[in-house]
Amino acid sequence: MKRPHCDRTSRSNLLLSILFVRRATLEEREPHLLLLYQEYLSSENTARFVSRVAHRYTLSTLERLAWGRRTTRRAAVLALGYLGDYNVNAVLGRALHDKDRGVRLLAENVIRDVWQRDGSRNHQHDLGRIVRWNQCGRLLEAVDLSSKILEVNPHFAEVWNQRAIAYFQLEDFEQSAEDCHMALELNPYHFGAAVGMGHCYLEINDAYAALECFRRALKINPALEGVRAQVGYLERTLDGR
Incomplete structure (x- = not known):
């Protein structure tokens, strides 16, 4: 039995209404995010920007706004970097290829922080200690604590990366390369691990x-000019063999 034509028309009108409301809601919120962003650029008051954005926007809305107009994308990427956890990694990873240089730079700056916001709070705290130990040369301690975390949470990509950094400084380059590989397997946007693995092989x-x-690092983040120069040098060197 065929449904009445009016039923199909009603359903179509309902769908159009839903799409219109969603679009209108998004367009209404964009200008306010831009206002908050402009205030942030003028005042450089990070705490105020984060507080106001968090009060008004959900992460899912910010993720949608990251596909908006140029300045909106900049504001959304910055906000996601401050407010988001590891779940926004893919959005920021795609922003590394944005046509706007400002968006790309913001994404590169904030995505590194997001990589550390995975796992439990205790593991995030321990990761902070590992980062500091790598920076001040307490490398064996960094390896030991990283290994303990990975026994419990082997999916924490940044811990693999930090252990790779420790092993590299200890001149265990093969183990460092293996850890970089694991970091990349778990986080395909981790251009730092790709670069680190390249240095291990060198x-x-x-x-x-x-x-x-x-080359893989450049595919993830085309803005790595130092890596681009290294690729050019290696290509010329290997072609000459």
Whole structure:
């Protein structure tokens, strides 16, 4: 039995109404986010910006706004970097390829912080200690604590990366490369791990593998000009062999 034509028309009108409301809601919120962003640029008051954005927007709305107009994308990416956890990693990773240089720079700056917001609060706290130990040369302690975390949570990509950094400084380049590989498997946007793995292969005289790692890093983040120069150098060197 065919449904009455009026039923189909009503359903179509309802769907159009829902789409219109969603679009209108998004357009109403965009200007206020821009206002908050402009205030932030003028005052450089990060705490105020974060507080006001958090009061007005959910993370899912900010993720949608990250696909808006240029200045809106900048504001949304910045806000996601301050407010988001590891779940916004993919949005920020895609922003590394944005056509606007400002969006790309913001994404590169904030995504590193997001990488550390995975796992439990205790593990995030311990990761902060590992980062500091790597910076001040307490490398064996960094390896030990990283290994303990990975026994409990082997999916924490940044812990693999930080252990790779410790192993690299200890000149255990093969183990460092393996840890970089694990970090990339878990977080395909981790351009830092790709670069680190490339340096590991350079240290063990595998220029071809290093070149592939650096190329992979550029695919993730095309703004890595130092890596781009390294790729050019390796390509010229290997072509001359």
